[in-house]
Amino acid sequence: xxxxxxxxxxxxxxxxxxxxxxxxxxxxxxxxxxxxxxxxxxxxxxxxxxxxxxxxxxxxxxxxxxxxxxxxxxxxxxxxxxxxxxxxxxxxxxxxxxxxxxxx
Amino acid sequence: xxxxxxxxxxxxxxxxxxxxxxxxxxxxxxxxxxxxxxxxxxxxxxxxxxxxxxxxxxxxxxxxxxxxxxxxxxxxxxxxxxxxxxxxxxxxxxxxxxxxxxxxxxxxxxxxxxxxxxxxxxxxxxxxxxxxxxxxxxxxxxxxxxxxxxxxxxxxxxxxxxxxxxxxxxxxxxxxxxxxxxxxxxxxxxxxxxxxxxxxxxxxxxxxxxxxxxxxxxxxxxxxxxxxxxxxxxxxxxxxxxxxxxxxxxxxxxxxxxxxxxxxxxxxxxxxxxxxxxxxxxxxxxxxxxxxxxxxxxxxxxxxxxxxxxxxxxxxxxxxxxxxxxxxxxxxxxxxxxxxxxxxxxxxxxxxxxxxxxxxxxxxxxxxxxxxxxxxxxxxxxxxxxxxxxxxxxxxxxxxxxxxxxxxxxxxxxxxxxxxxxxxxxxxxxxxxxxxxxxxxxxxxxxxxxxxxxxxxxxxxxxxxxxxxxxxxxxxxxxxxxxxxxxxxxxxxxxxxxxxxxxxxxxxxxxxxxxxxxxxxxxxxxxxxxxxxxxxxxxxxxxxxxxxxxxxxxxxxxxxxxxxxx
Numbered sequence: 001x002x003x004x005x006x007x008x009x010x011x012x013x014x015x016x017x018x019x020x021x022x023x024x025x026x027x028x029x030x031x032x033x034x035x036x037x038x039x040x041x042x043x044x045x046x047x048x049x050x051x052x053x054x055x056x057x058x059x060x061x062x063x064x065x066x067x068x069x070x071x072x073x074x075x076x077x078x079x080x081x082x083x084x085x086x087x088x089x090x091x092x093x094x095x096x097x098x099x100x101x102x103x104x
Numbered sequence: 105x106x107x108x109x110x111x112x113x114x115x116x117x118x119x120x121x122x123x124x125x126x127x128x129x130x131x132x133x134x135x136x137x138x139x140x141x142x143x144x145x146x147x148x149x150x151x152x153x154x155x156x157x158x159x160x161x162x163x164x165x166x167x168x169x170x171x172x173x174x175x176x177x178x179x180x181x182x183x184x185x186x187x188x189x190x191x192x193x194x195x196x197x198x199x200x201x202x203x204x205x206x207x208x209x210x211x212x213x214x215x216x217x218x219x220x221x222x223x224x225x226x227x228x229x230x231x232x233x234x235x236x237x238x239x240x241x242x243x244x245x246x247x248x249x250x251x252x253x254x255x256x257x258x259x260x261x262x263x264x265x266x267x268x269x270x271x272x273x274x275x276x277x278x279x280x281x282x283x284x285x286x287x288x289x290x291x292x293x294x295x296x297x298x299x300x301x302x303x304x305x306x307x308x309x310x311x312x313x314x315x316x317x318x319x320x321x322x323x324x325x326x327x328x329x330x331x332x333x334x335x336x337x338x339x340x341x342x343x344x345x346x347x348x349x350x351x352x353x354x355x356x357x358x359x360x361x362x363x364x365x366x367x368x369x370x371x372x373x374x375x376x377x378x379x380x381x382x383x384x385x386x387x388x389x390x391x392x393x394x395x396x397x398x399x400x401x402x403x404x405x406x407x408x409x410x411x412x413x414x415x416x417x418x419x420x421x422x423x424x425x426x427x428x429x430x431x432x433x434x435x436x437x438x439x440x441x442x443x444x445x446x447x448x449x450x451x452x453x454x455x456x457x458x459x460x461x462x463x464x465x466x467x468x469x470x471x472x473x474x475x476x477x478x479x480x481x482x483x484x485x486x487x488x489x490x491x492x493x494x495x496x497x498x499x500x501x502x503x504x505x506x507x508x509x510x511x512x513x514x515x516x517x518x519x520x521x522x523x524x525x526x527x528x529x530x531x532x533x534x535x536x537x538x539x540x541x542x543x544x545x546x547x548x549x550x551x552x553x554x555x556x557x558x559x560x561x562x563x564x565x566x567x568x569x570x571x572x573x574x575x576x577x578x579x580x581x582x583x584x585x586x587x588x589x590x591x592x593x594x595x596x597x598x599x600x601x602x603x604x605x606x607x608x609x610x611x612x613x614x615x616x617x618x619x620x621x622x623x624x625x626x627x628x629x630x631x632x633x634x635x636x637x638x639x640x641x642x643x644x645x646x647x648x649x650x651x652x653x654x655x656x657x658x659x660x661x662x663x664x665x666x667x668x669x670x
Binding site: 002018019020021022023026036038039040041042043044045046048049050058059060061062063064065066067069071080082084086092094096098099100101102103104 | 149150153154155156159160163164215216225227233235236237238257280307309310311312313315318319320350351357358361362414417418420424425427428429431432433593596
């Protein structure tokens with residue numbers, strides 16, 4: 001379970017560094033976010049949700065069935081968009097409205 | 105990064121809360137609301153905004169008294185599920201507050217699903233449906249509204265300060281810079297959650313932290329309490345969760361949401377053979393696999409595409425890996441059953457019964473020290489609302505007790521904290537140790553897995569194996585005392601390992617002490633593989649001079665109050 005941080009998109013705001021419940025994301029010499037120990041990531045997606053620059057992607061480790069798909073997160077007002085990219089397929093966008101409760 | 109000492113931060117508070125999860129936040133909010141003059145300090149290892157069990161969100165409120173049901177029914181449900189080893193007073197006192205806590209969460213901004221009459225929509229008898237993705241930011245916003253609450257994030261508390269008359273504060277260090285914290289307080293509430301990571305996990309490699317319970321909940325509260333001699337209960341009632349294979353995502357959402365049954369590889373339903381309790385369900389999947397009928401699944405084939413979409417959304421709000429898994433593998437739940445497996449064992453008082461032995465007001469056996477949430481034993485099935493209810497109960501007790509609690513003796517505390525700070529500093533100045541913290545963690549997990557009933561041992565253990573496990577934990581504890589840190593991040597990992605080792609030191613004597621198998625899904629004592637009605641008591645422990653002593657205490661059936669006596 002882990003995340004990948006895109007250095008080109010990271011602006012060094014530190015939101016993910018603050019949010020990670022495991023204190024796993026640190027700043028590098030330029031102030032940008034780095035995940036120090038990817039194997040320590042819980043996969044809670046807190047960093048994904050805190051990042052306003054789509055710099056964080058979420059993926060499944062190969063040991064738990066990952067095949068390279070990436071998931072990103074974008075907030076548009078009260079609607080959360082979970083964006084999934086799978087090689088060879090159209091991008092998937094699952095929108096969840098904050099005001100809608102889970103049906104299950 | 106090496107230096108001769110850490111910068112020292114000294115703080116005084118009236119009430120110290122260690123751990124800013126659901127229980128700790130709600131305790132602070134309650135105390136601040138009831139007494140605006142009280143100085144409350146919350147110390148949190150990460151950031152309260154996304155820390156603890158609720159970091160990823162939560163899918164439902166699982167402890168709620170639905171219309172036409174009662175707290176007594178909840179009590180009887182917990183008694184049945186935990187095979188009688190519960191404290192009536194603790195379960196009842198939290199159950200009485202489930203609904204008011206839920207209403208307060210709604211006032212704070214949590215979204216509840218409602219019917220046309222404005223009533224919460226239930227999922228079964230005890231659950232209501234919510235959108236819990238942002239439950240922690242909502243709680244945090246409420247916490248920060250109070251001017252008399254201070255929150256310091258990214259501070260790891262390692263030890264309680266025990267003076268002659270009880271606990272009067274705690275000591276720890278900053279996770280991101282070189283500083284030690286000494287906090288003195290007349291009342292201290294420990295709300296650090298349960299413990300994960302003692303056993304080798306389902307996915308021991310790259311995804312080793314893809315586990316059910318937060319891997320950052322390392323049992324710090326249990327460990328610091330054990331070290332000052334606080335009484336603990338029911339550690340032998342470990343928790344093994346039945347989860348979705350690989351992602352270790354919850355199964356209840358599917359089982360309750362779309363009514364999916366568990367089936368084995370032959371397509372047979374098997375749950376009734378093992379019973380429908382939490383332990384029974386965990387036992388089912390394990391035993392079916394052991395007897396060659398694995399893997400087991402939740403039978404989702406045939407659900408509608410609308411149900412499938414709703415499931416995908418529900419998982420995004422608490423365990424997004426599962427939704428990604430369905431999309432990426434192309435094995436959507438409407439076309440493929442969802443494989444399930446049992447997890448490694450955890451110690452967690454919010455689901456099973458392990459933790460501090462407290463009185464009805466959540467006072468521990470050490471004066472000045474209170475506990476709430478997953479760190480409290482004897483009250484299983486507390487979940488989010490129960491943990492928060494315990495925070496509220498503890499805060500009320502603290503406010504009542506404060507006038508009588510002694511002033512902090514600064515001289516004693518200074519000398520106590522100096523020893524600890526010298527220990528932190530030594531780890532940064534001593535030369536590199538032969539082993540590093542991750543090697544010792546791996547050794548601990550292998551040992552617990554093999555000899556104390558982990559996954560590879562099929563959750564089985566016997567006296568002889570437990571003795572081997574105990575010897576190795578003692579060796580590892582000694583080795584951990586000389587671990588050195590290159591930076592504060594390594595320091596954090598070292599103390600997390602020490603917490604887990606201390607939990608193991610308590611857990612193993614508990615496993616040895618219960619001469620029966622009461623919860624076969626959570627563990628089988630192979631020397632006593634059957635349930636024994638003569639074992640209807642609590643197994644408790646207290647640490648005296650480094651030795652864990654076992655005390656057996658009677659059940660408290662029908663009692664609504666419990667006071668500490670001896």
